[in-house]
Structures are given as C-alpha cells and as structure tokens.
Amino acid sequence: MFIMPIVGTKEMLKKAYIGKYAIGAFNVNNMEIVQGIMEAAHEKKSAVILQASEGARQYAGQDYIVSLIKTASAQYPEIPVAIHLDHGSCFEVCKECIDGGFTSVMYDGSRHDFEKNIKITKQVVEYAHAHGVVVEAELGRLAGVEDLVSVDAKDAIFTDPDQAVEFVERTGCDSLAIAIGTSHGAYKYSGEPYLDYERLEKIGKLLPDYPIVLHGASTVIQHYVKKCNEYGGKVNGAKGVPEEMLRKAATMAVCKINIDTDIRLAMTAAVRQALIEHPENFDPRKYLKEGRNAVKEMVMHKIEKVVGSSNSI
Numbered sequence: 498m499f500i501m502p503i504v505g506t507k508e509m510l511k512k513a514y515i516g517k518y519a520i521g522a523f524n525v526n527n528m529e530i531v532q533g534i535m536e537a538a539h540e541k542k543s544a545v546i547l548q549a550s551e552g553a554r555q556y557a558g559q560d561y562i563v564s565l566i567k568t569a570s571a572q573y574p575e576i577p578v579a580i581h582l583d584h585g586s587c588f589e590v591c592k593e594c595i596d597g598g599f600t601s602v603m604y605d606g607s608r609h610d611f612e613k614n615i616k617i618t619k620q621v622v623e624y625a626h627a628h629g630v631v632v633e634a635e636l637g638r639l640a641g642v643e644d645l646v647s648v649d650a651k652d653a654i655f656t657d658p659d660q661a662v663e664f665v666e667r668t669g670c671d672s673l674a675i676a677i678g679t680s681h682g683a684y685k686y687s688g689e690p691y692l693d694y695e696r697l698e699k700i701g702k703l704l705p706d707y708p709i710v711l712h713g714a715s716t717v718i719q720h721y722v723k724k725c726n727e728y729g730g731k732v733n734g735a736k737g738v739p740e741e742m743l744r745k746a747a748t749m750a751v752c753k754i755n756i757d758t759d760i761r762l763a764m765t766a767a768v769r770q771a772l773i774e775h776p777e778n779f780d781p782r783k784y785l786k787e788g789r790n791a792v793k794e795m796v797m798h799k800i801e802k803v804v805g806s807s808n809s810i
C-alpha cells in the first residue's frame with residue numbers, strides 16, 4: 498500500500514477547491530481526540546487537518562501532540578494528514594512548531610493593524626517556506642468567547658476584499674482566514690445566524706484558485722448541548738452556524754473549516770453521561786472511551802454532511 502506521510506495542506510486544499518468541498522480542521526488536545534478524528538477520517542476516506550492551538554501546546558506539550566498525530570497517521574497510511582498550528586500569536590511560536598514537525602502553521606496577526614499583520618506574516622512565510630511548511634494568515638476580526646482568541650463583539654470587523662488581495666500578494670501566505678460572520682465558541686449568535694456570502698464571493702473572485710479558511714465554524718450540535726445539560730451540565734443558549742450555511746460556503750472559496758467547540762461538546766456530553774450512568778465506575782478508560790466514540794461519530798458526520806470531503810482520497 499502507498500504510505501502517506503504527514504503532509505502539508507497545499508495539495509488537500511487545492512483538491513478541495515476544485516471539488517467544491519472543504520477539509521475539516523479539527524482541534525486536538527489529547528490522545529482520545531486524535532484517535533476519534535483519525536478513525537472517522539479512515540471510515541469516511543477523507544484527508545484531515547489536525548490542529549493544535551497554543552493552549553493545546555501548553556496543555557499536552559508540543560512533542561506529545563506531534564507524536565500522537567504521527568502515531569495515528571502511521572495506523573492509517575492511506576489518509577493524508579496535516580499537523581497545523583492554530584492561531585500562532587507570534588513568529589517565535591510559529592518557528593517552534595515548524596522546527597518541531599508541524600507541516601502547516603497559522604500566524605494570526607488579526608489583532609494588529611494591516612501593516613504590522615503583513616510584516617509579521619511575511620516573516621513567518623519566509624521561514625516556513627524555507628522549511629517546506631505552508632502558512633495560513635488571518636485578516637479581519639472574529640467576535641468570540643474563547644480566552645486566547647477572543648475580541649469584543651463590537652470590535653469585530655469583517656474582511657475587506659481589496660485588502661485581502663493586497664495582503665495575500667504582499668505576504669505570500671498560502672491560505673487566508675477571513676471574517677464573514679462566524680465566531681469562536683458555543684455562543685455565536687444572539688439573533689439569526691448570518692454569513693456574508695456576498696463578501697465571500699467577492700473575495701473568491703478577486704483571489705481565484707485561492708483557499709479561504711473559515712474559523713469559528715462549529716454548528717454547536719444541539720443534541721450534545723442537550724445531553725450535556727441532561728447530565729448535570731450548564732450550557733445555556735448555545736448556538737452555532739447552521740450546517741447548510743457551511744455546506745454552501747464549502748462549495749465557494751472556503752476550503753478549510755475549523756471545528757473545535759463541537760468536539761468539546763461531543764466529548765463532554767458522552768463523558769458526563771458515562772459518569773452519571775455508572776457512578777460506581779472510576780476507571781478513566783471507561784468514560785474516555787465513550788468520549789472518543791462520540792468524537793468519532795461527530796467527525797464522521799462533519800466529513801460527510803458539512804465539509805463534504807468523504808471519499809475524496
């Protein structure tokens with residue numbers, strides 16, 4: 498069998514662009530999450546991006562994350578897998594990841610002004626490309642509740658299409674995360690869900706054949722929210738981006754769809770249920786196995802119904 502090493506995201510995003518689907522980029526923090534995602538990718542015959550945030554690196558340790566992904570990838574050699582840094586906040590973190598075996602890094606300079614964002618992104622691109630690593634950058638700001646990446650909702654600024662072109666030309670970044678209405682976390686909309694397709698279409702036209710990335714793209718699956726609450730959780734009023742809206746974006750220029758919150762909800766719901774239903778159990782393998790299965794089921798659903806990448810390898 499052809500052995501697929503850990504790869505960059507360039508080829509998989511290019512294929513996704515042509516095929517009018519997206520690749521799911523799933524956040525990983527521990528072994529069970531890595532295993533659940535990889536089992537799902539294997540069952541659905543799809544490439545997959547496993548991404549680690551700075552928080553994930555702090556929690557698990559960068560070397561653990563890289564080793565876990567490499568071990569999982571070796572078990573499914575037919576699946577193209579990329580190891581990606583999610584929201585790198587500075588050149589140094591991106592460099593550490595590039596030196597440590599990541600095949601793709603995101604430098605998120607969206608909190609800086611345009612020129613500073615360009616300057617640091619360019620610095621990351623130069624180092625990354627010299628080491629065979631691809632770079633995702635971000636322009637525009639997402640509103641969100643996540644600690645390490647949150648900005649005030651009122652500060653949220655959607656991506657300007659003309660600036661996006663200038664940004665890509667001047668930095669040489671390989672993909673661009675844009676702000677068109679999504680946000681991080683479980684509380685995305687207080688009113689009706691909204692995605693600025695007109696803006697996305699304009700950006701897609703101005704940057705032909707160029708992969709766009711959508712962050713904050715969890716659907717906040719209500720089944721898991723309900724289960725979390727049924728088994729003692731307090732997750733009230735959580736709302737995400739509807740599946741059909743993401744499907745539509747994936748047929749446009751969006752080639753990478755980031756999902757973390759739905760993993761957290763699926764895992765927590767399953768672990769809560771297992772602990773409540775079996776109070777006599779104190780073997781972590783029993784409840785973590787349930788968490789892993791829930792992640793697998795959820796990711797299979799995403800690959801098939803949301804990003805649309807099943808049977809694409």
Ligand SMILES: O=C(CO)COP(=O)(O)O
Pocket residue numbers: 524583584680681682683711712713714715716755756757758759
């Ligand atoms: O964008 C994300 C990771 O970079 C995750 O977004 P969610 O919070 O919607 O899962």
Ligand SMILES: O=C[C@H](O)COP(=O)(O)O
Pocket residue numbers: 524550551552553583584643644645646681682757758
């Ligand atoms: O975009 C943010 C991701 O959900 C990662 O979150 P984190 O920084 O808490 O790991």
Ligand SMILES: [Zn+2]
Pocket residue numbers: 584605607635639646
């Ligand atoms: Zn950002």
Ligand SMILES: [Zn+2]
Pocket residue numbers: 583584646681712713755
């Ligand atoms: Zn993000």
